[in-house]
Amino acid sequence: MLKIFNTLTNKKEVFKTFIKKKVCIYVCGVTVYSFCHLGHGRTFVVFDMLIRYLKHIGYKVRYIRNITDVDDKIIKKSFKNNEKIFCLTNRIIKNMQNDFFNLNILPPNVEPRVTENIDIIIKFIKKLLFLKCAYISKNGDIMFSISNFNSYGKLSNQILLNLKKNNKKINFSNKIKKKDFVLWKIKEENNFNNNIYWKSPWGFGRPGWHIECSALSYKYCGKFFDIHGGGLDLLFPHHENERSQSACFLKNNNYVNYWMHSGLLIFDNVKMSKSLKNSYSLRQALLNYDSDTIRYFFLSTHYRKPIIYKKTSLQKARFAVERLYYSLLNTKVNNSITKSSKYFEKKFIKAMNNDLNTPKAISILFAISKKINLEKNKDNIDILATKLIFLGKILGLFFLSYDNFFKKYNTKNFKDKISIYKIKILIKIRNFSRQNKNWSKSDFIRKKINSFGIILEDNVNSTFWKFT
Numbered sequence: 001m002l003k004i005f006n007t008l009t010n011k012k013e014v015f016k017t018f019i020k021k022k023v024c025i026y027v028c029g030v031t032v033y034s035f036c037h038l039g040h041g042r043t044f045v046v047f048d049m050l051i052r053y054l055k056h057i058g059y060k061v062r063y064i065r066n067i068t069d070v071d072d073k074i075i076k077k078s079f080k081n082n083e084k085i086f087c088l089t090n091r092i093i094k095n096m097q098n099d100f101f102n103l104n105i106l107p108p109n110v111e112p113r114v115t116e117n118i119d120i121i122i123k124f125i126k127k128l129l130f131l132k133c134a135y136i137s138k139n140g141d142i143m144f145s146i147s148n149f150n151s152y153g154k155l156s157n158q159i160l161l162n163l164k165k166n167n168k169k170i171n172f173s174n175k176i177k178k179k180d181f182v183l184w185k186i187k188e189e190n191n192f193n194n195n196i197y198w199k200s201p202w203g204f205g206r207p208g209w210h211i212e213c214s215a216l217s218y219k220y221c222g223k224f225f226d227i228h229g230g231g232l233d234l235l236f237p238h239h240e241n242e243r244s245q246s247a248c249f250l251k252n253n254n255y256v257n258y259w260m261h262s263g264l265l266i267f268d269n270v271k272m273s274k275s276l277k278n279s280y281s282l283r284q285a286l287l288n289y290d291s292d293t294i295r296y297f298f299l300s301t302h303y304r305k306p307i308i309y310k311k312t313s314l315q316k317a318r319f320a321v322e323r324l325y326y327s328l329l330n331t332k333v334n335n336s337i338t339k340s341s342k343y344f345e346k347k348f349i350k351a352m353n354n355d356l357n358t359p360k361a362i363s364i365l366f367a368i369s370k371k372i373n374l375e376k377n378k379d380n381i382d383i384l385a386t387k388l389i390f391l392g393k394i395l396g397l398f399f400l401s402y403d404n405f406f407k408k409y410n411t412k413n414f415k416d417k418i419s420i421y422k423i424k425i426l427i428k429i430r431n432f433s434r435q436n437k438n439w440s441k442s443d444f445i446r447k448k449i450n451s452f453g454i455i456l457e458d459n460v461n462s463t464f465w466k467f468t
Contacts, residue, residue, distance in 0.1 A: 037279030331385035
């Protein structure tokens with residue numbers, strides 16, 4: 001029975017859906033003013049893993065992931081680049097989608113852009129005004145009044161009077177209370193931000209950040225849905241404000257069953273962030289490493305815990321994933337089922353049912369890999385290898401062939417001296433020599449292979465190779 005940690009209640013809960021065996025998930029997407037970094041990758045790999053697992057245990061999943069394509073940061077970046085806003089956002093979106101594809105992240109069912117949904121946002125704000133949950137400020141901005149929502153702060157576990165102070169210099173003269181937040185920003189004269197705005201009942205302007213997710217989740221998920229997700233950095237103020245708006249609009253504080261948050265990716269003791277200029281782009285990571293290595297790095301830590309990123313982190317992940325791939329060498333997929341393979345699957349499911357414990361699930365993959373390396377019976381080896389691939393794919397691993405997994409690394413290190421094909425031929429000849437006890441020829445081939453910077457590892461069933 002699957003249990004998921006609910007941020008709102010601060011505890012693990014048995015997973016139940018509004019509609020039997022159907023799940024609707026809304027995850028806050030990227031603000032597209034710059035390329036995605038590893039922190040984005042961690043968040044969306046986590047929810048990709050969740051979706052894959054839900055499908056594995058029999059749920060039909062509807063996944064909504066929005067795109068914020070109008071925002072102060074986007075406007076400032078386009079102004080700095082002397083680039084039209086839609087040229088900037090379209091370029092970044094294309095790169096984002098390409099990065100996510102290369103990271104083996106499943107696409108959402110719907111990927112709505114804010115700029116394509118202004119009508120529903122305006123309707124949402126109009127109702128909040130009608131319900132007296134919002135007001136028109138002195139300068140014409142539409143503000144949400146947190147005084148009209150009694151449980152403000154509950155999601156982020158903060159008492160309203162003790163909320164963290166915002167150190168940014170903000171003009172509070174237009175607000176009734178300092179913590180009220182903007183729903184609609186009215187157009188200002190002689191301001192470079194005025195190059196993107198829409199007509200509304202309150203004058204030309206554009207939506208605030210938080211209102212978009214309330215409106216889009218309502219449009220695409222309805223009055224009730226199962227999971228609302230995002231990175232922990234969105235918990236406050238974004239998700240707190242979003243919950244306030246939606247709960248007032250729907251007159252229901254429990255319109256979402258589970259609030260889920262992935263932990264931060266920490267670099268130099270602070271979160272990885274584009275605004276802090278300490279980010280490592282997904283594009284660069286994918287140039288240097290394969291998708292399995294990057295996904296393994298993310299999933300080897302529990303999704304709710306922070307990940308400490310160091311320069312050696314991905315290299316260590318690479319070595320770990322290599323061990324799994326080496327055990328698959330010279331194996332074939334076999335759909336036969338044995339007691340041993342069922343045993344591992346049950347342990348894997350048990351780990352995943354415990355709030356998606358991927359570190360434990362990954363340890364089970366290594367247990368299968370170890371058994372493959374020790375097993376002597378070829379049929380059992382193939383059965384175990386099949387189970388290893390099957391379970392790994394639930395985590396988004398093993399979608400690469402053995403050759404493709406090593407291809408980019410081999411190409412870099414060989415410097416055209418030797419091909420993967422030639423290595424395999426040499427190993428095959430060497431193994432034949434060993435079988436016929438032609439030790440001198442076997443040793444000669446080993447030295448020849450070693451001269452290319454490659455070492456061989458022999459086990460009972462096969463020979464693995466890797467770079468020194």
